[in-house]
Amino acid sequence: MNLLDAFSIQRPLPNGESALITTSNLSSLALAEIVQEFQPNLTEYEDFYRHVHQNPELSGEESETASVVALHLRKLGFHVHTNIGGYGIAGVLQNGPGKTVLIRAELDALPILEQTGLPYKSNKRMIDRYGNERPVMHACGHDMNMAALLGAAALLKASEKRWTGTLIALFQPDEEETGGAQAMVDDGLYSKIPIPDVMLGQHVVPLKAGQVAVKSGPVLAAADSVNARIIGGPCDSINPQFCVDPISLAMRIIPQLQRYIQIGIGMKEDATVACWGFHAGIPGNDYVAYVDFLLDVKTIKPHVRQVALKLVEKKIREECRAANTPIEPVVNISVRAPLTSNDPAVTKTVRDVFHSYFGQDVVEMKVNKSCEDFSILGAIHNVPYAYWNFGGSANTEGEIATNHSPFFAPMIHPTLGAGIDAMALAVLASLAS
Ligand SMILES: [Zn+2]
Incomplete structure (x- = not known):
């Protein structure tokens, strides 16, 4: 005007x-x-x-x-x-x-x-x-x-x-x-x-x-939340050493994610993954059924964002499969900020x-x-x-x-x-x- x-x-x-x-x-x-x-x-x-x-x-x-x-x-x-x-x-x-x-x-x-x-x-x-x-x-x-x-x-x-x-x-x-x-x-x-x-x-x-x-x-970056639940077990009291421990599994997966997505999106692209929450175990229960963790994924480019989020989910699922978890993990992705x-x-x-x-x-x-x-x-x-x-x-x-x-x-x-x-x-x- x-x-x-x-x-x-x-x-x-x-x-x-x-x-x-x-x-x-x-x-x-x-x-x-x-x-x-x-x-x-x-x-x-x-x-x-x-x-x-x-x-x-x-x-x-x-x-x-x-x-x-x-x-x-x-x-x-x-x-x-x-x-x-x-x-x-x-x-x-x-x-x-x-x-x-x-x-x-x-x-x-x-x-x-x-x-x-x-x-x-x-x-x-x-x-x-x-x-x-x-x-x-x-x-x-x-x-x-x-x-x-x-x-x-x-x-x-x-x-x-x-x-x-x-x-x-x-x-x-x-x-x-x-x-x-x-x-x-x-x-x-x-x-x-x-x-x-x-x-x-x-x-x-x-x-x-x-x-x-x-x-x-x-x-400013786009931020997405990845809420994941890794389900371990099944455990019996005779041989508990054979049950899939969701804590050690989650602790193995999380530190690998940054490098995994960096390789997937290319070294020149920009995405960061940070763990913002981790919860496992209920007092009084003698084995841990599941672990919940929260990841924060930040990106600048929309196409990198799509790829990075897919890779995070893929890695979590692959690792759970390799560890023989009895049930597939639950992975929910939501927008925290566009x-x-x-x-x-x-x-x-x-x-x-x-x-x-x-x-x-x-x-x-x-x-x-x-x-x-x-x-x-x-x-x-x-x-x-x-x-x-x-x-x-x-x-x-x-x-x-x-x-x-x-x-x-x-x-x-x-x-x-x-x-x-x-x-x-x-x-x-x-x-x-
Ligand atoms: Zn502010």
């Missing part, structure tokens, strides 16, 4: 009147001016960040965080829907004709004991949804992602006379276990809010604070506006083996998206605490301001594209 049709940008003149920006070259400049002119009071968002950091909540249990977010969105003038797919929030700001842009942050924290030593560190413990008492920490930086998203929402509300379209500020629960996006969709998200034309997401990482990293195409792959056109729009604002601080995002369920939010409607990183580290030399470390502590400045500006710029550019 043409800039002038959908998005009339008025550049202020010294006498208080406005002049229409008429070239696409100037449009990036105009967007930067809007961002600078309408920047929110950072103290408010810094306070929000510290409050949420000190009061983190585990996946699926984000009730207080959601309340604080909903309250703030209402105060800003958004129409707010709550309790979508758990504690999910969607704030809608309708501002005339034009595109609909959805921006997203995550509400949940991790069961990690914080060791940052920060004055606002979390001492919180809570009972998780599985009934275990756990420490809680915003060790992934979702508190910073939320503060930046709310700040961007405030900036865009304040500048609403300078753009038209619809903005949806979405706060997703249960990201860490990658269930929240699907839960929101299944709970009728799109009966409550308009289907977006574009989705935008960002995540703080240990890049240098003030930097943003963006890339077209795949940026590949996150940025749309080239949306990414170009975002990257161009970032270049005009952040200059040298725009870097190429590296593909990594983290995974996300962000893309699920728009999957049923094929909504194109861009997902980028923003930096939160004072330096990038030596030992740096990464996301999910008990020492992860993004510096508030300039991280927060850069996150707010990046998201607001990306929204304005997407509305105008």
Whole structure:
């Protein structure tokens, strides 16, 4: 859509009147001016960040965080829907004709004991949804992602006379276990809010604070769970040494899998297999009937993913057959998170506006083996998206605490301001594209 049709940008003149920006070259400049002119009071968002950091909540249990977010969105003038797919929030700001842009942050924290030593560190413990008492920490930086998203929402509300379209500020629960996006969709998200034309997401990482990293195409891995049960036996009490022991069999299979699939997919291709769970034996029972184990398989290329998963299952079945297990193993494969792959056109729009604002601080995002369920939010409607990183580290030399470390502590400045500006710029550019 043409800039002038959908998005009339008025550049202020010294006498208080406005002049229409008429070239696409100037449009990036105009967007930067809007961002600078309408920047929110950072103290408010810094306070929000510290409050949420000190009061983190585990996946699926984000009730207080959601309340604080909903309250703030209402105060800003958004129409707010709550309790979508758990504690999910969607704030809608309708501002005339034009595109609909959805921006997203995550509400949940991790069961990690914080060791940052920060004055606002979390001492919180809570009972998780599985009934275990756990420490809680915003060790992934979702508190910073939320503060930046709310700040961007405030900036865009304040500048609403300078753009038209619809903005949806979405706060997703249960990201860490990658269930929240699907839960929101299944709970009728799109009966409550308009289907977006574009989705935008960002995540703080240990890049240098003030930097943003963006890339077209795949940026985060696809993750699949392989749940396997190996059944041993049959045993009798006279010759128990002849029964198939599922524990030693499973312990033999698991370490072979990485090399086995690497050979199968080719040494230049990329797939990783990790064992995330292993359970065997019931107290009081004198022989072990079966072993359950959970594997996490991560890949970047869709065809490699298919082959890798087939190979994992094949190897488990072959080894069980060779060991003469009395019953075939049970192997269930399920998607934990789809590949996150940025749309080239949306990414170009975002990257161009970032270049005009952040200059040298725009870097190429590296593909990594983290995974996300962000893309699920728009999957049923094929909504194109861009997902980028923003930096939160004072330096990038030596030992740096990464996301999910008990020492992860993004510096508030300039991280927060850069996150707010990046998201607001990306929204304005997407509305105008
Ligand atoms: Zn995260």
